[in-house]
Amino acid sequence: MSQQQVEAAADEPAAAQDPTEPAPRSPREIRLVMVGLVVTMLLAMLDNLIVGTAMPTIVGDLGGAEHLSWVVTAYTLATAASTPIWGKLGDLLGRKGTFLTSIVIFLVGSALSGLSQTMGQLIAFRAVQGLGAGGLMVGVMSIMGALIPPRDRGKYQGMFAAVMALATIGGPLIGGFITDHLSWHWTFYINLPLGIVALAVVVVTLHLPKVRTKAKIDYLGALLLTVGITSLVLITTWGGQQYAWGSKEILGLGALAAATLIGFCYVEQRVEEPMLPLGLFKNRNFAAVSVIGFIVGFAMFGAVTFLPLYQQTVQGASATNSGLLLMPMMFGMLVISLVVGQAITKTGKYRIYPIIGTAVMAGGSLLLSTLGTDTSRFTSACYMIVLGAGMGFLMQVTMLVAQNSVELKDMGVASSTATLFRTIGGSFGVALxxxxxxxxxxxxxKDRLGAAGAAKGGGKGSLSSMSPEALRKLDPRVQDAYHHAVSNGIHTVFLWGAVISLVAVAAALFLREVALRGSGSGEKAEPQLEAV
Incomplete structure (x- = not known):
């Protein structure tokens, strides 16, 4: 039993408010706080997309091309490993304080990254930045969960879907503009004014109940979970790229991940205040949406990674406008997310949307598996809209169900767990x-050109450097073979994506319609800790 006690601030009578429910807020107060949350989410999502376009320039300036992947890996590792820790610290020590701390750490890491003079410094400071980034998304979602009842949360989901679309489309364009007209250092410095705005808005407008706890932080659990998550991310980052899947390095990381995660489960069942209460997974809905979130990450990051490659190499699209290539998918996601959010607020019903969403996502993946060398851009855009629509049914609903499945005191853990499953799913999706x-x-x-053809266009090293410009300089026969090879690769990837999405369909069917807290009728939610 947790010793955590939530005490209302002096100007908010504790007796009048059920501690399991968000305190009533005026529409004006919520709108002001949402400004800070939206800016923070934009900050978190823009960073990697902006920096990605500047990486060639950064390598040219700092050197150390052999360590280029670590600029991304260090950030990703720190983000994934710290996500569940930020969520638990928010529950124990107060969401506002931990959220502000994560923003400050992110901004310090951004400033130091911009000041970097060597590749080693940049990698280290990117890890600091990632450590702060782990708390940004979790903080946004858990604070939203603490402020707004689940029934009313749908009205605000569209804002976050819009931020995601804006970041995906605008990030590469902004990064390219900054790199060309200022310097790569400003791809990091641009975070500072956005972060200062977010800090100021949150400090002034956000008022949450004070938290006082006597429970000890689960340091051993945090350590084991961090090592386990780090090992998994390194496996998916290095496997098949830097090391063969059957190499001693990858197998060793796999053994380390298994040992630490088993040890983590053992520890969590015996500590007073576990870092991740395993009892949450006894809740049927929480377990189901965790599986769905994993597969959504799997499908989304797979699409984001391979669709631009297909459109640039096979369809001849411009690489400089790579962010625009995914606009149809983001458009489908945005529109459906807005519609679903409003419908949930109006009816209080949500179970049907994950079922529809997982089925549509599987259908979109199946349609994209039919892409070939002669598929028009219009046709591929229509298929991308279908995939985006499926994700629109799921992106915010999975977080909503996860948060509605726990008590208010565990809102941070629920938010961080949902985020973590989506992140790990994306990491595994890209790797697989x-x-x-x-x-x-x-x-x-090999089939079209023989072994020599594989060396020209199909080897691991050449794939990473086969830019559209380089491809156009090759023999027309090699170009044609490579177009077919990429099309076949896309076909296989999305065919497997459709099959994996069927697992999400099955998980969605296990969801139960549990009344959303804060429903308009004033009805109380059913007890949430139901057995699977």
Missing amino acids: FGAIFTSRVTSTM
């Missing part, structure tokens, strides 16, 4: 789909 794609491209090149 990357291995499938590379294998398929290599075999197709």
Whole structure:
């Protein structure tokens, strides 16, 4: 039993408010706080997209191209490993304080990254930045959960879907503009004014109940979970790229991940205040949406990674406008997310949307598996809209169900767990789909051109450097073979994506319609800790 006690601030009578429910807020107060939350989410999502376009320039300035992948890996590792820790610290020590701390750490990391003079410094400071980033998304979602009852949360979901679309489309464009007209240092400095705005708004407008707890922080659990998550991310980052899947390095990381995660589960069942209460997974809805979130990350990051490659190499789209290539998918996601959010607020019903969403996502993946060398951009855009629509049914609903499945005191853990499953799913998706794609491209090149063709267009090293400009300089026969190879790779990736999405359909069918807290009728939610 947790010793955490939530005491209302002096100007908010504690007796009048059920501690399991968000305190009533005026529409004006919520709108003001949402400004800070939206800016913070934009900050979190823009960073990697802006920095990605500047990486060639950064390498040219700092050198150390052999360590280029670590600029991304250090950030990703720190973000994934710190996400569940930020969520639990918010529950124990107060969400506002931990949220502000994560923003400050992110801004310090951004400033130091911009000041970097060597690749080693940049990698280290990117890790600091990632450590703060782990708390940004979790903080936004858990604070939203503490402020707004689940029934009313749908009205605000569209804002976050819009931020995601804006970041995906605008990030590469902003990064390219900054790199060309200012310097790569400003791809990090641009975070500072946005972060200062978010800090100021949150400090002034956000008022949450004070938290006082005597429970000890689960340091051992945090350590084991961090090592386990880090090992998993390194496996998916290095496997099939830097090291062979059967190498001693990858197998060693797999053994380390298994040992630490088993140890984590053992510890969590015995400590007073576990970092991640395993009892949450006894809740049928929480377990189901965790599986769905994992697969959504799997499908989304796979699409974001491989669709631009197909459109640039096979359809001849411009690489400089790569952010625009995903606009149809983001448009479908945004529109459906807005509609679903309003419908949930109006009716209080949500179970049907994950079922529809997972089915549509599977259908969109199946449609994208039919892309070929002669598929028009209009046709591929229509298929992307279908995939985006499926994700629109799921992106915010999975977080809503996860938060509605726990008590208010565990809002941070629920938010961080949902975010973590989506992040790990994306990491595994890119790794698995990357291995499938590379294998398929290599075999197709061999079939069409023989072993020499595989060396030209299908080898691991050449795939990473086969830019559209370089491709146009090759022999037309090699170009044609490579177009077919990429198309076959896309076909296989999305066919597997459709199959994996069926697991999400099955998980969605297990969801139960539990009344959303704060419903308009004033009805109380059913007890949430139901058995699976």
